Amino acid sequence: MSEATLFGLCGAALVGLGLYGLICHPGALRKILAFNLIGSGVFLLFGIVARRGAASGFGGDPVPQALVITGLVVAFAATALAVALVLRLAQTSGRTGLDPERPGQPEGTRRTES
Amino acid sequence: MSLTAPVDLGLALLLLGLAVWVIAASATYRAAEGFIAYGLVLALVWVRLGSVDVALTEAALGSGLTGLLLLRAAARLPPADPAERARPAKGVRVLAGLLCAVVTAGLAAVVLLLPEPAPTLAPAAAASLPATGVGNPVTGVLLAYRAVDTLGESIVLVLALIGLWSLAPDAAWGGRPGALTTAPAGSALRFLAQVLPPFGILVGIHLLWVGADHPGGKFQGATVLAAMWVLVIIAGLRRPPPVTSRATRWLVVVGSLIFVGIGAAGIWLAEAFLAYPDGLAKPLILAIEAALTLSVAVILGLLLAGPPEAERPTERRS
Numbered sequence: 001m002s003e004a005t006l007f008g009l010c011g012a013a014l015v016g017l018g019l020y021g022l023i024c025h026p027g028a029l030r031k032i033l034a035f036n037l038i039g040s041g042v043f044l045l046f047g048i049v050a051r052r053g054a055a056s057g058f059g060g061d062p063v064p065q066a067l068v069i070t071g072l073v074v075a076f077a078a079t080a081l082a083v084a085l086v087l088r089l090a091q092t093s094g095r096t097g098l099d100p101e102r103p104g105q106p107e108g109t110r111r112t113e114s
Numbered sequence: 115m116s117l118t119a120p121v122d123l124g125l126a127l128l129l130l131g132l133a134v135w136v137i138a139a140s141a142t143y144r145a146a147e148g149f150i151a152y153g154l155v156l157a158l159v160w161v162r163l164g165s166v167d168v169a170l171t172e173a174a175l176g177s178g179l180t181g182l183l184l185l186r187a188a189a190r191l192p193p194a195d196p197a198e199r200a201r202p203a204k205g206v207r208v209l210a211g212l213l214c215a216v217v218t219a220g221l222a223a224v225v226l227l228l229p230e231p232a233p234t235l236a237p238a239a240a241a242s243l244p245a246t247g248v249g250n251p252v253t254g255v256l257l258a259y260r261a262v263d264t265l266g267e268s269i270v271l272v273l274a275l276i277g278l279w280s281l282a283p284d285a286a287w288g289g290r291p292g293a294l295t296t297a298p299a300g301s302a303l304r305f306l307a308q309v310l311p312p313f314g315i316l317v318g319i320h321l322l323w324v325g326a327d328h329p330g331g332k333f334q335g336a337t338v339l340a341a342m343w344v345l346v347i348i349a350g351l352r353r354p355p356p357v358t359s360r361a362t363r364w365l366v367v368v369g370s371l372i373f374v375g376i377g378a379a380g381i382w383l384a385e386a387f388l389a390y391p392d393g394l395a396k397p398l399i400l401a402i403e404a405a406l407t408l409s410v411a412v413i414l415g416l417l418l419a420g421p422p423e424a425e426r427p428t429e430r431r432s
């Protein structure tokens with residue numbers, strides 16, 4: 001098995017793992033972490049496409065590589081925005097999850113820093 | 115079977131193990147720590163795949179800055195009460211597991227059935243690379259063939275920062291971002307923040323400069339510069355600028371503005387938006403990269419610093 005196939009299967013497993021965490025974790029921050037796992041799995045799939053496209057003296061096809069770099073930067077920006085949303089949610093409602101059925105702690109008693 | 119096969123297998127197992135840890139860890143901050151280690155192993159995997167540019171980005175941005183962001187968030191979030199910590203019912207978990215197994219199996223099938231010979235744009239990229247004057251094909255793709263993607267990305271970063279700032283409570287508007295300055299720093303951290311930045315800034319500029327011909331580039335360089343700035347802020351040596359600071363806002367948009375300006379000039383000088391005139395490609399690419407590095411570094415630092423907070427540093431420790 002070539003390294004491209006091996007890490008491609010790895011990327012497929014990462015997407016599945018991340019998806020499971022995204023569905024099953026109640027905490028919003030854990031969902032963000034899981035979503036980042038899905039993202040890195042998808043990037044890895046791009047990586048093996050790049051690796052298989054090695055030609056003309058390059059170690060890999062530069063186009064998917066450039067797309068992954070762009071994707072990493074955008075993923076970071078999206079993560080920063082998502083984290084800020086979660087922190088704001090906790091600040092205003094005391095909740096750390098996304099389930100609207102469960103009321104948060106009252107404003108005065110919560111701890112905002114641990 | 116070559117000598118590197120066991121190394122690859124070990125890397126893959128380590129990567130999957132850390133991913134399981136990120137999902138299964140009981141405490142959020144442990145999951146975030148696991149994510150940092152995961153990112154570093156993933157960077158090694160990218161090196162094995164021959165994508166050193168991506169490996170640098172993954173190590174600096176995917177592991178370092180994202181890990182810092184998640185760790186700070188885990189420390190600031192109130193502990194989840196038991197009602198919120200409850201996982202879904204067992205049946206739901208089994209169903210979710212099945213769904214995820216199906217998704218993984220589907221993707222694995224795609225990986226195993228990829229067309230042979232693999233389609234590639236590498237020859238096309240190599241053919242026109244001399245015209246751009248840069249030697250690193252990834253930089254060539256980012257700033258010449260697919261410059262419009264990079265332009266869009268630089269604007270997305272500005273929009274993300276606007277979105278982040280807009281989460282500030284009304285009373286805090288005009289204040290300084292406070293997510294990075296929650297606790298007084300120890301003397302060791304302050305010392306590190308005084309010693310490391312000169313070297314870090316050199317490394318960042320070096321990454322930008324060599325990115326034209328070797329692995330590296332503006333995003334990697336900007337990430338290192340942003341990390342140095344964040345280190346200085348965390349150590350309490352400098353405070354992040356208030357969000358109303360006009361100079362900061364100019365720094366945030368200058369990269370995109372120069373990119374759009376040079377792109378628009380291409381309409382008259384080279385007959386297409388974002389096209390470079392003959393012979394001027396390399397200097398123009400370098401100008402865009404330098405301006406973008408500055409803007410991206412400032413934006414990454416501000417994204418980490420969070421939305422502005424009211425000027426009451428003791429309030430959050432009550």
